Amino acid sequence: MSAQLAIIIVGASGDLAQRKLLPALFSLYAQKLLPAEFRVVGFARTPRTDESVRARTAEKLTCRYTPEPQVCAELMARFLARCHYVVGDYGSRDAFLDLADRLRQLTGSLGGGCLFYLAIPPAIFLDTARALGDAGLVSCAAPGDPWTRVVIEKPFGRDRASSDQLAAELARVFIDEQTYRIDHYLGKEVLQNLLVLRFANRIFEPLWNRTYVRDVHIVWKEDLGVGTRAGYFDDYGIVRDVMQNHLMQMLALTAMEPPASFAAQAIRNEKVRVLQAVPPLRPEDLALGQYAAAERGVGGRPAYRAEPGIPPGSCTATYAAAMLRVENERWRGVPFFVECGKALDGPLAAIRLRFRDVPANLFVNALPNLPPNELVIRVQPDEAIFYRVINKVPGLNLRLEPSELNLRYRTAFPEVIPEAYETLLLDVIKGDKSLFIRADELAAAWDIFDAALHAVEAQSEAPEPYPYGSRGPAGRAQLAARHGLELEPMA
Ligand SMILES: NC(=O)c1ccc[n+]([C@@H]2O[C@H](COP(=O)([O-])OP(=O)(O)OC[C@H]3O[C@@H](n4cnc5c(N)ncnc54)[C@H](OP(=O)(O)O)[C@@H]3O)[C@@H](O)[C@H]2O)c1
Numbered sequence: 001m002s003a004q005l006a007i008i009i010v011g012a013s014g015d016l017a018q019r020k021l022l023p024a025l026f027s028l029y030a031q032k033l034l035p036a037e038f039r040v041v042g043f044a045r046t047p048r049t050d051e052s053v054r055a056r057t058a059e060k061l062t063c064r065y066t067p068e069p070q071v072c073a074e075l076m077a078r079f080l081a082r083c084h085y086v087v088g089d090y091g092s093r094d095a096f097l098d099l100a101d102r103l104r105q106l107t108g109s110l111g112g113g114c115l116f117y118l119a120i121p122p123a124i125f126l127d128t129a130r131a132l133g134d135a136g137l138v139s140c141a142a143p144g145d146p147w148t149r150v151v152i153e154k155p156f157g158r159d160r161a162s163s164d165q166l167a168a169e170l171a172r173v174f175i176d177e178q179t180y181r182i183d184h185y186l187g188k189e190v191l192q193n194l195l196v197l198r199f200a201n202r203i204f205e206p207l208w209n210r211t212y213v214r215d216v217h218i219v220w221k222e223d224l225g226v227g228t229r230a231g232y233f234d235d236y237g238i239v240r241d242v243m244q245n246h247l248m249q250m251l252a253l254t255a256m257e258p259p260a261s262f263a264a265q266a267i268r269n270e271k272v273r274v275l276q277a278v279p280p281l282r283p284e285d286l287a288l289g290q291y292a293a294a295e296r297g298v299g300g301r302p303a304y305r306a307e308p309g310i311p312p313g314s315c316t317a318t319y320a321a322a323m324l325r326v327e328n329e330r331w332r333g334v335p336f337f338v339e340c341g342k343a344l345d346g347p348l349a350a351i352r353l354r355f356r357d358v359p360a361n362l363f364v365n366a367l368p369n370l371p372p373n374e375l376v377i378r379v380q381p382d383e384a385i386f387y388r389v390i391n392k393v394p395g396l397n398l399r400l401e402p403s404e405l406n407l408r409y410r411t412a413f414p415e416v417i418p419e420a421y422e423t424l425l426l427d428v429i430k431g432d433k434s435l436f437i438r439a440d441e442l443a444a445a446w447d448i449f450d451a452a453l454h455a456v457e458a459q460s461e462a463p464e465p466y467p468y469g470s471r472g473p474a475g476r477a478q479l480a481a482r483h484g485l486e487l488e489p490m491a
Pocket residue numbers: 011012013014015016017044045046090118119120121122123124153154155232
């Protein structure tokens with residue numbers, strides 16, 4: 001790690017910077033994971049001073065790693081003294097030259113690592129990148145030299161063509177080696193553990209295939225509506241916001257072959273390979289929905305179209321379910337049911353593998369239909385890994401019941417579970433790209449959805465409504481049923 005580090009958050013007045021990035025940087029600082037000579041410089045158009053930014057930031061920092069109040073307060077004061085703010089326009093070379101001057105004043109040089117985090121809406125990525133390049137701030141370094149790295153947030157384009165175009169334009173400014181495409185889901189502790197679970201344990205790998213697995217269900221859902229990100233969400237919709245990225249990363253980690261090593265290159269090679277083995281989604285295998293009003297809660301819940309900032313006639317989907325296949329020797333014939341949505345019946349992100357039935361039920365008198373074994377990897381909330389097995393209920397007669405072999409992170413591990421952005425920011429600082437999306441991986445994920453998205457958009461039909469707080473539209477169960485899948489709730 002360089003002795004000197006400048007972290008420049010472009011778009012520092014925004015939600016991501018305030019709510020996630022600055023608290024994550026403080027957590028790294030509290031754990032002594034930042035170099036002694038670091039500076040955090042926020043850049044945005046909103047006029048603010050160093051002092052006002054520090055006061056705002058202080059409200060968002062937590063003492064998770066240093067619960068002792070006095071120690072935490074001292075650490076916060078020292079961290080905040082290293083946070084600064086520069087006002088400027090994103091497309092302005094001169095504004096970034098001012099930023100460079102400020103950095104020189106603060107650090108005495110620009111000699112260490114330089115991390116630019118583009119925490120800005122996608123529409124201004126390119127102008128910002130070009131202005132950074134014109135100001136000479138993203139020079140490519142030789143190995144061992146001071147480095148410049150640039151983090152960009154999804155969404156990366158709207159489809160395969162626009163994503164390729166964005167990548168090509170960005171490549172004029174930053175080389176691929178410098179570019180860190182973040183999908184914060186990959187920083188989640190339970191997902192990082194998935195490769196360990198699969199490949200450091202002998203018991204899972206022999207079962208992890210079409211011979212034993214009946215179906216795979218990957219879910220991401222929120223119990224809240226669109227919230228404050230209405231403009232962005234309405235433009236992109238749930239497939240681009242969640243399915244094409246978070247869910248495909250979860251699928252890739254679940255379905256990939258063992259990598260040759262734990263090196264970034266080897267892991268990403270296998271992720272690309274498995275995504276390329278997923279045929280393009282057929283439009284008829286995609287079910288879309290949009291939340292409608294519900295009477296639940298004080299004053300009820302609004303329909304998507306009645307949310308502030310959403311056009312009353314919006315056809316944007318807030319729910320999507322897709323039936324995918326992985327056409328390779330390991331998975332051929334196993335349905336991968338992936339679904340995501342807002343305003344559903346609870347927050348949950350999880351992967352469930354359901355196993356095939358036992359060939360003969362010896363216990364038919366006690367339990368005529370043995371429920372299938374399940375392995376559930378729950379990413380959030382309440383991180384856990386559990387196996388559902390059939391068990392004899394203690395007693396003098398033979399009574400069978402599904403029970404759980406349960407690894408709950410909160411009870412099993414006394415350690416603080418890191419936030420995804422802590423893990424990912426530290427990896428960028430270390431230059432470890434294992435958890436970042438490679439260009440060909442991004443292209444492979446778009447290829448799965450491109451045709452279906454274009455077909456749906458050509459029809460411009462309103463998605464099927466579902467009540468706020470429900471499990472989704474009726475089309476969800478119909479899609480599953482067409483593929484012979486029963487959708488039991490996931491614990
Ligand atoms: N927020 C999240 O939880 C989250 C999660 C995943 C990914 N992301 C991605 O992270 C990036 C930043 O997200 P965010 O929620 O922090 O965004 P944001 O709050 O909407 O925007 C960040 C800042 O960019 C500037 N900005 C906004 N709209 C602009 C426009 N039309 N033209 C010029 N400047 C504009 C504003 O700063 P000034 O007006 O002060 O210049 C704003 O404070 C986005 O790419 C988003 O998709 C965010």
